[in-house]
Amino acid sequence: MIKEFKEFVSQGSVLDAAVGFVLGLAFKGVVDSVVNGVLMPVIGYLTAGVDFSALKIVLRQATETTEEVAITYGAVIQALITFLLVAFFLFLVVRAVNKARRKKQEEAAAEEPAESELDLLKNIRDLLSK
Numbered sequence: 001m002i003k004e005f006k007e008f009v010s011q012g013s014v015l016d017a018a019v020g021f022v023l024g025l026a027f028k029g030v031v032d033s034v035v036n037g038v039l040m041p042v043i044g045y046l047t048a049g050v051d052f053s054a055l056k057i058v059l060r061q062a063t064e065t066t067e068e069v070a071i072t073y074g075a076v077i078q079a080l081i082t083f084l085l086v087a088f089f090l091f092l093v094v095r096a097v098n099k100a101r102r103k104k105q106e107e108a109a110a111e112e113p114a115e116s117e118l119d120l121l122k123n124i125r126d127l128l129s130k
Helices: 002-010 012-046 074-109 115-130
Strands: 057-060 069-071
Touching: 002 012, 012 074
Parallel strands: none
Antiparallel strands: 057 069
């Protein structure tokens, strides 16, 4: 069992997954900082400063002996907004990467020398002479 585990861990796919996971966590920090530091203040400005995380429906008021019982639907709204913003941000990143890849592929295809007319005519002559 230990031998099988060592073989599993030493496979390249596990290492690739681990590297991808670590990079994903690092990228999450970048995305979170863009969403929380740039996009959410704009959303707050557009919604006249509404703090969605504070929206709730109080089921039972807090007393001296008990805590407040509330449904915090504002946290769900904020999570949905954050999700949509993160998804849109990632869409923009993936779109830019795909555009750069396409441009690179087009440049590589353009660099391939096309056969000139003279070469084509020579090939036709050689085929006809046979």
